[in-house]
Amino acid sequence: MIFWYNFLSLLIPLTTSEETFEFFKSRCDSKCTLQPYHIDSESISLFPIDCSSVCAYILIDQNSDLTENQLKNYFRNMRTLYGSVKIKDTNFPSLNFLSRLETIECVPVQLIGIINNPNLANATFPKLKKIQSDNKFLMIFQGNHPVLLKDPNFCKSIKKQLNSTEWHAPSVDGKSCEEIEDAQSSNNQIGVLLVVMITMILLVF
Template sequence: MCLTCLIFIICSNYIHADNESFQATCDQQCIFNEISVNTETLKLFPINCSTVCGYLQLSSDSNVTEDQLTTVFKNMKKFYGLVEIVSTPSNELFVFKNNHENLTSNPSVCLRIKQSLNTTAWHIPMIDGKSCEEIEEVAAEKDSSGEGNGRFIAQMLALFLFYYAPKVI
């Protein structure tokens, strides 16, 4: 069965759950303490929180549907922690809309997600309706105007090496 995952990565900050700043970021009721997302752990998700902290792992073992994820995550506007995509057979990527501006200007996000999805299709993923190519263009414009973070060349090099490296089957 092919799993179509709703992948949301909203301004992911890599902060360890035991870190004081992680605990200070979210109300205690808004911390998701489970890692693997499945039908049982999804029942524990803090559905009334607009800001959630935790670690989420979506994998081929995740037995949740896109509709279930959409329903549970509908109130969330920001997620602090780590979202990990592991061995999903899906080539589709659905992301929450209009709540993660930083994501749509960071081309390395597309690269990481593409590697996780194990696909060479450049139009995947779509983040807020933008393809990886469009995100690269935004980053290039920001870099050339001085708005960017100066890492675009390194990210392009990583993309080039990933995309053109020989595939080992």
């Protein structure tokens, strides 16, 4: 887990300013480009709220002094994001503020990182249809609410949205969807076996 956290902590920004400038320039008008990547009550005023396609690094963390509803209001018209998203060390229970996002095209080597949000039990992106990145991991969930690791349907729904054949995309606490499903299946089998054993013991006595 420490490895993943340190790895993900370095993801923004990894590309050079020149690479980022060229990437943004080729995809967005300057009025739809956000320069500061840390989102807080001061920088959010610069967010291009009227743009459906936005070029930005979006970093939301424990110092982002904004509520879910405030973020949702600013992001309400954003359908396509060119850049990356990193949400870490927050107390948000969901990602509803990104519920209208449909497409994400990542800056080279970037991915989507949802990290160390202990209350985050609902991490779905209901309208997301595509993530494009040259990083094979695409999307990583690490250290969030334990329910995300226990629910294979969550992982499979994200994988379907990613339209990826990579076994590790997405990754939830270092596990692939297949590994999560296998673990759940094993737990179910153990549960059934325990019920059978308890029933047999009760019948004997």
